[in-house]
Amino acid sequence: MARKETMTPRERWLAVLGREKPDRVPMDYWATGEATAKLVAYMGARDLAEVFRRLHIDAPVTVGPRYAGPALAAGENEYGIKHVTADYGGGAYEEVAVSPLAGFTSVDDIEAGYTWPNADWYDYSGIAAAVKAAGERPIRGGGSEPFLTYKAIRGQEQAFMDLVLNPEIVHYCLDKLFDLAYENTRRIYEAAGGRVDISYVAEDMGGQEDLMLSPGQVREFLLPRMKRMIDLAHEAGVYVFHHNDGAIRKILPDMIEAGIDVLNPVQWRCKGMEREGLKRDFGGKVIFHGAVDNQYTLPFGTVEEVRREVMDNLAILGEGGGYIIAPCHNIQAVSPAENIVAMYETGYEEGWR
Numbered sequence: 001m002a003r004k005e006t007m008t009p010r011e012r013w014l015a016v017l018g019r020e021k022p023d024r025v026p027m028d029y030w031a032t033g034e035a036t037a038k039l040v041a042y043m044g045a046r047d048l049a050e051v052f053r054r055l056h057i058d059a060p061v062t063v064g065p066r067y068a069g070p071a072l073a074a075g076e077n078e079y080g081i082k083h084v085t086a087d088y089g090g091g092a093y094e095e096v097a098v099s100p101l102a103g104f105t106s107v108d109d110i111e112a113g114y115t116w117p118n119a120d121w122y123d124y125s126g127i128a129a130a131v132k133a134a135g136e137r138p139i140r141g142g143g144s145e146p147f148l149t150y151k152a153i154r155g156q157e158q159a160f161m162d163l164v165l166n167p168e169i170v171h172y173c174l175d176k177l178f179d180l181a182y183e184n185t186r187r188i189y190e191a192a193g194g195r196v197d198i199s200y201v202a203e204d205m206g207g208q209e210d211l212m213l214s215p216g217q218v219r220e221f222l223l224p225r226m227k228r229m230i231d232l233a234h235e236a237g238v239y240v241f242h243h244n245d246g247a248i249r250k251i252l253p254d255m256i257e258a259g260i261d262v263l264n265p266v267q268w269r270c271k272g273m274e275r276e277g278l279k280r281d282f283g284g285k286v287i288f289h290g291a292v293d294n295q296y297t298l299p300f301g302t303v304e305e306v307r308r309e310v311m312d313n314l315a316i317l318g319e320g321g322g323y324i325i326a327p328c329h330n331i332q333a334v335s336p337a338e339n340i341v342a343m344y345e346t347g348y349e350e351g352w353r
Helices: 007-019 031-041 048-055 105-115 127-133 146-154 156-165 165-194 215-235 249-258 274-281 301-315 337-350
Strands: 061-063 081-089 094-100 139-144 198-199 239-243 261-266 287-292 323-327
Touching: 007 323, 031 048, 031 337, 048 337, 105 165, 105 249, 127 165, 127 337, 139 165, 139 215, 139 274, 146 165, 146 215, 156 165, 165 215, 198 215, 215 239, 215 249, 249 274, 274 301, 287 301, 301 323, 301 337, 323 337
Parallel strands: 061 139, 139 198, 198 239, 239 261, 261 287, 287 323
Antiparallel strands: 081 094
């Protein structure tokens, strides 16, 4: 039986976020450039926009400022982090090659020898036009993920050691990074004229089996600062989209108490992240986003396994509402295009409950 859509992608998202019933479950898209190119070619589409139309994907449009600060060296960003392209055969990622604060041993040294970027280094004038061009799609803008940046400016191993050995450096740097994220987000909201729907307040805290930081460290270094970002979003009428990879169940009650609205990516194959338990214990408090497995099902499963997983997610996470279909993180180039298509076709066929 042919279905008739009665909502725009933005209306669909806002219905789910507001605990109302949409015409169908919305669907989001996350993928690497290589995976996207493969999907576009497989479908014989002109571009990703045509793929979205044909597969009924409701992906948000992200808006933000343009960098307009001091000139940067080749391969360097505004934090002084230098990247190199790492080719893994089926594609490439940008990896950190130089961490500008790696050699510093005190807050005084950093204050004397490092220049922090500030919001005046960015041009927000193009945001209004980007919002207008987004049309009927939801808008994502602002937010924060400062510990990710901290790991890049200090070096990943040093950043984790700092939590124990140099907490004063962590507090100092995170204050700087969160202050920039706060002011950047505030200016984005202002430039967007009240049209931002979701902000990405994120940190990767989990591994496959457990947290990578202790709950105490999360509560000391991250939660108070993340709460400030969450409050800013809510004051502007924006929903908080919380990305947090891996086995994070231990810290979920704290994140929910801080005010997150959406939990992504729901890596249910990780320890403690079983879908039934998450829905039972937290389904009345957060919207689930993602949960189509990107470790086995999408890259290595059959089309039928993909279809079954989408239907299971709808039945478990989508029971009574509160679910947005998406891969749990970026689809990789190794994933067969037919599996990607199966995910969205099944979501569209079965998501009218």
